[in-house]
Amino acid sequence: MSAPNPSPYKTWWQQVVGAAIPWLAGGVNGQAEGNAWPAFLDYLLTLLIAARYQAYPDYCAPDALTHLAGDRMLVQGPSETNANLITRIKTAWGNSPITLPPTQTGLPAVQPGGPSSGWALAGTWLQLLEELYWGGFGGDNSGGSLIHAPVIVQQNGLADYLTGIPTAGADNRSVWASAATAVLPGPIVSSVNTFRTIPAGNSWFWFDGNTDLCSRFAIIWPTAPATYPWSTALLAQLQKLITTWRPNAVCYGAFVVTAGRTWDWPVTTWDGYGGNWDSPSTVVQVLQPF
């Protein structure tokens, strides 16, 4: 599918001018002229069509892709192919021409035209995780498997993460998981209002003693991805990605565990709270709360 090829002006010269003024088109200089400025007009027409094609991701020049993506607030990561970006650009609406997912996945059927990815899912952790992946922050592709992927933890006890490589423009719930964080062995007394407590037995993730402000989340890389450490410019890009795609919740920060593990992730036995990470752990906070 593309624009129809226009008839060349060179052909016009030979056929139309040649029929109307045969002495002009048929002479030596006339034939040469027929291959000159009509050919230039053909070149010009090529440019005009190419100019219009810059609006279409399948037909534009490669250097237009980042601008088409930027118009949709999408970021091409350092390892994302142009073909993948084109798919994301075309499916930014979230209305990809999907088919119903296999029934064995157990997922609810997604209707064709329904939200499957892109902006229709903005504000979900699934979409933020996808955008982090495409932007170069969402883990590493190791022979088709996802490793070093980040985890989004909510203070109120949920953790979301990708289990596999997402597919551009597709319904990626099959490579997404959500799990409860470890449960509290004892109650947490709010440091803000001491009459408030979070009872033992509830899933929780300790940021601090402010249990009233529980709509916070953090992003944790339990193991450092290959692209780490990130430059200041990349960290700014990371923060912009999170800011653009998060719901209106406070991000408590972004953390990379460079050695050891965090005390509450992966979900294991709760081994205390109070802001301590598992020992021995080396945790780098790469983004402050925002």
Added chain:
Amino acid sequence: MAPTLAQLLTPQTQQQIFQLLLAYYQAAGYPTTAWPQFGNDVARNQAFAQALFDVLTNYIPAIAGGSLLDYAPNYPGWTQLTASEIFGLPVNLATFTQGYILATNTSSTAYNFSPTNQLIATFQASTNRYLSQGTGTIPANSTLLILFQAEFAGASYVDPSNANPSNSLPTALTLVTPLPGVWLNNPSTNFSSVTHVGNGTGSLTLGGSPVGSHSIEIDVTATSTSAPASLSYKLDGAAAVSLGSVSSVTNLAGLGINITLVNGASGTSWVNQDTYSFSTPASWISSQGANIEADPALAARSRARWASLSPIPTMNLYALLAQSTPNVGAQVTQVFVVPDPNINNKVNVVVAGPGGILPGPTITLIQNFLTPFRRGTDNPVVSSPTTLGITIAATIYGAASQAAAIQAAATTAYNNYVASIAVNGTIKLSDIEVLTKPNPLTGLGGIQGVSDIQNLTINGAATNLILGGPGSFVLPAYPPTLNLSYIFQ
């Protein structure tokens, strides 16, 4: 080979196109080496080249870049076309400044005005003209507060308050057609309206004789059914200062501001973490005019349009809504959307306009437009940035023969500079120096006649002043205080 976007966007000169055309002739075997200098072949092909130049320079780059938001602002008309046809966003048209001017009639004659007999007021400094709205009568030996509207739409109608503080020299704000015995002033009021965020039913009554330009936030620090209530205050965005448990406050922070707590008719009057914000003084302007939405702003709004596809609100949705508010969206030239650091699901939508702080009624209009679109448990709260008083001090050296001109130019330059600082911008010593001192090599720029500037400080420090920070949004108060001393030689 298909051209790149960069190639398509690069215009060529007429000579380059002529050479390209010539190359086509040469490649086709057409004789091109013996053309007389002013012969038909040269003239005809240069004419071709001119027409092709028009296409290649004016149309192909625009067609290539016009539908890309990154480039569309480079080509007049294309951003509006793209925003309207692809993103469904009409451009925000320019709006008119409106404000109240006090007419004092010292004569024994009453004067009428109407839409067909409008009063025209002119600010001498800016030459901006404003037209009276509606119908009314200025009574004999009395006063009337009259709504005026700028003659034309646009952001340049930002004339300061109190142009004629007394009728001893009533020339700064005049009627184009004088009415004998009538003089005008555009007084500021002591306080803006109080913006209350939270669920308490109590309210504040403001009084006193405030000194200086400030923004104040009163925070409730403990829930109380009725006054007294535990409060703290933040002055110009600074750290909170406890007021203790009070029913009223006299001379807040030594600024002459008095506050009385008024309990609600029912319910809990004072709820922990409720905030009450106001500023002093309040401008005479009730509605700030705005220019037609600039192409880069329209491009940014178009990108934000994507956020409206999701049932979950993100930052860009509220920014889009604030800047799309009917009639006043164009006034919102800066918008920041930040989750509140203390209250779950509260979203702070901080807006500012071309003249800095937007009038209270405009904030209300934006809030009213935005509220029905909020989703889930979100609580988007539209507010203005806090303002910080700015004092610029310096010693300026200059030629005695130009003393008056130097002083006037310095005042204008510094006022305009502070007015140009965006929310959370930086006021730089180097900028002020460049504005003041002509380039020593070229003699250009700066204030003519100035030889040096020394002892320059901003708010008492010889360092750049960075406004605001993460989660706090600050605009410089306007106009700044200028403590300038001059040494003329």
